[in-house]
Amino acid sequence: MTTLPHSTTKKLGLVIDLDTCVGCQACVTACKGWNDQGYGAPLSDQDPYGAAPSGTFLNRVHSYQITPEDAAPIIVNMPRSCLHCDDAPCVTVCPTGASYKRTEDGIVLVNEDACIGCGLCAWACPYGARELDAAAGVMKKCTLCVDRIYNENLPEQDREPACVRTCPTGARHFGDFADPQSHVSRLSAERGGMALMPELGTKPVNRYLPPRKKDVMQASPLAPLLDIQASGFAGWLDKMLGKIG
Amino acid sequence: MNPAPSVILFTTLSGLGFGLLAFLSAGLVEVHGLHAFFFWAAGYALAVGGLLLSTFHLGNPQRALLAFSQWRSSWLSREAVAAVATLLWLAPVALSQWLGFDWPPFWGLVGAILCAATIFTTSMIYAQLKTVPRWNTWITPVMFQSFALAGGAILAGQKPVALVALAALAVVQALVWRIGDGRFAQLGASIGTATGLGSIGTVRVFEQPHTSPNYLMREMIHVVGRKHAQKLRIITLLFAVVLPLMLLVLAPGGPTALLCAAALHLLGAITSRWLFFAQAEHVVGLYYGAR
Numbered sequence: 001m002t003t004l005p006h007s008t009t010k011k012l013g014l015v016i017d018l019d020t021c022v023g024c025q026a027c028v029t030a031c032k033g034w035n036d037q038g039y040g041a042p043l044s045d046q047d048p049y050g051a052a053p054s055g056t057f058l059n060r061v062h063s064y065q066i067t068p069e070d071a072a073p074i075i076v077n078m079p080r081s082c083l084h085c086d087d088a089p090c091v092t093v094c095p096t097g098a099s100y101k102r103t104e105d106g107i108v109l110v111n112e113d114a115c116i117g118c119g120l121c122a123w124a125c126p127y128g129a130r131e132l133d134a135a136a137g138v139m140k141k142c143t144l145c146v147d148r149i150y151n152e153n154l155p156e157q158d159r160e161p162a163c164v165r166t167c168p169t170g171a172r173h174f175g176d177f178a179d180p181q182s183h184v185s186r187l188s189a190e191r192g193g194m195a196l197m198p199e200l201g202t203k204p205v206n207r208y209l210p211p212r213k214k215d216v217m218q219a220s221p222l223a224p225l226l227d228i229q230a231s232g233f234a235g236w237l238d239k240m241l242g243k244i245g
Numbered sequence: 246m247n248p249a250p251s252v253i254l255f256t257t258l259s260g261l262g263f264g265l266l267a268f269l270s271a272g273l274v275e276v277h278g279l280h281a282f283f284f285w286a287a288g289y290a291l292a293v294g295g296l297l298l299s300t301f302h303l304g305n306p307q308r309a310l311l312a313f314s315q316w317r318s319s320w321l322s323r324e325a326v327a328a329v330a331t332l333l334w335l336a337p338v339a340l341s342q343w344l345g346f347d348w349p350p351f352w353g354l355v356g357a358i359l360c361a362a363t364i365f366t367t368s369m370i371y372a373q374l375k376t377v378p379r380w381n382t383w384i385t386p387v388m389f390q391s392f393a394l395a396g397g398a399i400l401a402g403q404k405p406v407a408l409v410a411l412a413a414l415a416v417v418q419a420l421v422w423r424i425g426d427g428r429f430a431q432l433g434a435s436i437g438t439a440t441g442l443g444s445i446g447t448v449r450v451f452e453q454p455h456t457s458p459n460y461l462m463r464e465m466i467h468v469v470g471r472k473h474a475q476k477l478r479i480i481t482l483l484f485a486v487v488l489p490l491m492l493l494v495l496a497p498g499g500p501t502a503l504l505c506a507a508a509l510h511l512l513g514a515i516t517s518r519w520l521f522f523a524q525a526e527h528v529v530g531l532y533y534g535a536r
Binding site: 018095134 | 302304306309311376434436440447456457465532
């Protein structure tokens with residue numbers, strides 16, 4: 001049934017640190033690489049080496065320029081993927097029951113064998129987390145690497161989503177938000193983790209850490225020394241040339 | 246939103262079909278024998294044809310039967326269930342009018358209500374979406390009902406009802422545009438709330454995440470044709486309301502005039518529905534700095 005569970009035992013999700021993300025796109029590549037070979041239909045590309053390449057991705061990295069009122073603009077890179085919402089509108093709109101939220105860990109998944117590819121769940125998602133695969137005709141979305149995180153065939157350090165595992169700057173963190181003492185819960189609490197577009201009422205699980213406040217550039221302690229008053233011959237020359245001007 | 250022809254034709258044709266079926270089912274049209282057969286056949290053809298067209302929108306239509314399963318949560322599933330249930334419920338009414346046996350009139354009245362309910366479920370597929378503020382308002386279901394009522398009345402040859410319904414449709418359609426134009430601003434979503442970064446300063450796109458359009462952009466950030474919106478609104482009112490109204494008033498009654506009026510009205514309805522999609526802006530566009 002595509003009704004939502006009242007509550008989930010765990011709330012697995014990601015914390016994405018916008019302060020540390022450098023926009024290298026490694027998470028995009030790792031995600032595409034892993035999800036091309038495991039869970040469900042592979043993420044297809046159309047015309048990948050041609051003039052108009054296009055393809056299915058579960059994670060996209062945007063770059064924004066933010067101009068504060070009283071400081072220089074800053075660049076923020078922002079990975080965008082499924083936020084595994086508590087009140088996921090993509091689940092309830094699904095006519096076939098393909099789209100569902102797991103009671104045990106809160107992961108939102110698509111049963112591709114039941115997906116008719118109507119696209120309504122992608123319309124219902126404010127975050128653009130779902131893309132219809134043009135080759136398979138089924139809806140693809142972030143699975144939180146459900147086939148990695150519980151996979152006992154993998155070494156323990158690999159049992160986290162591919163995007164988190166690969167991130168070279170440690171900007172991505174994976175954990176359980178239902179546990180207030182978990183790494184992600186504490187990180188989010190300490191750094192003021194944000195929910196995206198809260199006005200849509202989706203109650204996203206994933207949190208984004210805002211960029212830390214930048215230091216304000218101080219005047220150099222050597223600055224007074226730079227204002228050199230010329231004296232002697234140079235001082236006389238300076239005065240004379242000033243008069244001519 | 247991408248104005249896909251399959252979805253535009255599905256909503257307009259099935260709306261018109263269920264509108265006609267409602268009039269027939271309520272017993273408002275005096276038809277018997279072969280005459281009744283043609284009326285009912287037209288209603289069924291429009292409704293079923295529209296529903297079949299909607300399957301062209303699917304990535305895996307062979308699994309369409311599964312869409313009947315989630316009626317407890319999904320408006321799209323309710324639409325499928327309501328449409329089929331209504332068409333089955335109406336069958337004995339159609340047969341009794343065609344073959345001339347008695348069937349209790351209340352059955353037909355319930356059938357007419359079921360037709361309205363089906364049109365309501367169709368409209369709620371769109372009206373439920375908070376992500377598309379233009380659709381997410383009470384006027385959307387009213388608009389779908391108004392089109393079905395006016396179109397159905399014309400096709401059923403119900404002149405007085407059609408005249409009133411067309412006039413009402415003009416008012417509703419104007420309201421749809423008036424309310425719709427302000428909905429995105431009312432929602433309050435912006436690139437600042439979409440990224441969560443609006444509290445720091447003014448946010449603008451520095452670099453796009455990909456260099457060619459993806460599914461999201463093709464499906465939800467469709468901007469083609471918006472610049473002609475004003476002209477298309479006038480064309481909508483002209484074809485959906487003014488021309489059919491003039492034909493009904495001025496032309497002598499008869500099937501030719503009615504069919505012409507219905508055809509003109511349908512053209513107007515299709516234009517309106519095209520605008521309904523083309524002008525609708527999805528909040529995901531905020532991430533791309535485009536709507």
